[in-house]
Amino acid sequence: GAVVSQHPSRVICKSGTSxxxxxxxxxxxxxxxxxxxxxxxxxxxxxxxxxxGSKATYEQGVEKxxxxxxxxxxxxxxxxxxxxxxxxxxFYICSARRHDAPYSPLHFGNGTRLTVT
Amino acid sequence: xxxVTQSQPExxxxxxxxxxxxxxxxxxESDYYLFWxxxxxxxxxxxxxxxxxxxxxxxxxxxxxxxxxKAAKSFSLKISDSQxxxxxxxxxxxxxxxxNQFYFGTGTSLTVIP
Numbered sequence: 001g002a003v004v005s006q007h008p009s010r011v012i013c014k015s016g017t018s019x020x021x022x023x024x025x026x027x028x029x030x031x032x033x034x035x036x037x038x039x040x041x042x043x044x045x046x047x048x049x050x051x052x053g054s055k056a057t058y059e060q061g062v063e064k065x066x067x068x069x070x071x072x073x074x075x076x077x078x079x080x081x082x083x084x085x086x087x088x089x090x091f092y093i094c095s096a097r098r099h100d101a102p103y104s105p106l107h108f109g110n111g112t113r114l115t116v117t
Numbered sequence: 118x119x120x121v122t123q124s125q126p127e128x129x130x131x132x133x134x135x136x137x138x139x140x141x142x143x144x145x146e147s148d149y150y151l152f153w154x155x156x157x158x159x160x161x162x163x164x165x166x167x168x169x170x171x172x173x174x175x176x177x178x179x180x181x182x183x184x185x186x187k188a189a190k191s192f193s194l195k196i197s198d199s200q201x202x203x204x205x206x207x208x209x210x211x212x213x214x215x216x217n218q219f220y221f222g223t224g225t226s227l228t229v230i231p
Contacts, residue, residue, distance in 0.1 A: 032217045038160075043208060043223045091160060097217060103169065105152055106210075106219055108162035 003027055006094050006109025013084055013116055021079045021112045023094030029074040030096035034106070035067070038091045047092075050077040084116040121211050123222035130199045131230050137184075138194045138225045140209030147171075148214035151185070151192045156224075157205040165207070168192065170214075196227075204229045 003026040013019050023033055031052045036044040048069050049057040056069035066088075068080040077096075081088055093111040098104040120143045130136035142151070153165040168176045168185050175183050180200075184193045196203055209222040 034217070034219070041206075041224075041226070044162075044221050046218070049217065093160075093162065095162070095219075103150065103167075105150075105164045105167055106154075106162075106212075107164075108154075111160050 004094065004096050004107045004109045006112055008112060009110055010113045011115070013114070015085055015116055016083055018080055018082045019084055019114060021081075021092055021094070021114075023077045023079070023096070023109050025075045025096045025107070028096075028098045029100070030077075031074060031099040033071060033077040033094055033096045035069065035077075035079050036093045036095065038093060038111075040091075044093065047079075052077075081114065084114070086116045089114055089116045121209050121220050121222040123207075123209055123225050125225045126223070127226045127228070129228040129230055130196070132199055132201060134199055135195060135197045136199055136227065138196075138207050138209075138227070140192045140194070140222055142190050142192065142209070142211050142220075144190065144211065146213060150212040150214070151183075152210040152212070152219075153181070153183070153192075153194045154208045154210060154221075155203075155205045156208065157202075162208075166194065199229050201229050201231065203227060 005024045007022045033050040035047045047062045050069045050071040052071045058064045071077040094109045095106040122141045149170045151168045155163045155165045166178045166181050180197045182195045206224045208224045211220045
């Protein structure tokens with residue numbers, strides 16, 4: 001089955017620093033990837049849609065200057081949390097769908113637990 | 118925007134018994150896809166089952182089956198012969214026929230009692 005790899009799985013950073021999270025589709029091409037944020041015991045909140053070769057589409061209320069998304073190839077999207085603050089601590093999950101298969105479900109990475117101290 | 122509602126924040130079931138998780142959704146479209154995802158404590162999202170709206174037959178995957186009622190906009194998940202490994206958060210999700218965005222429900226936390 002389709003595999004999505006997300007790295008790192010855990011990261012601890014100091015307030016004010018930036019953190020980059022990578023999301024790779026390992027065995028399929030993904031023109032679109034999605035970045036979600038999940039708080040404990042809550043649902044997935046879509047942050048942005050990453051589009052290969054073009055600008056990401058951000059959901060309302062998500063600061064695009066804080067959460068920088070780059071989708072430079074058909075298999076890689078990155079999310080950079082800039083000038084991180086403790087309130088950015090959360091679980092971030094990326095996902096992708098095979099663009100050549102209309103019926104394809106979302107395939108998820110294992111998530112990244114970000115802790116900002 | 119489409120909304121997906123899971124009215125049961127928590128459910129519990131005895132091991133080997135059957136449990137049904139409910140999901141309703143709101144849409145004006147006739148063609149779409151529905152999914153159930155499982156998120157165990159590891160937090161990895163795992164696809165459980167999927168249904169195409171234009172198919173009347175309910176999807177089945179081993180011990181997992183759905184009751185898809187299109188007119189009622191209902192998509193419940195039945196887990197038969199529940200196992201300890203079924204304990205997880207379960208999310209119902211909707212995707213438009215065309216387009217990429219998925220809409221998730223708020224989740225149901227399932228506990229399996231030995």
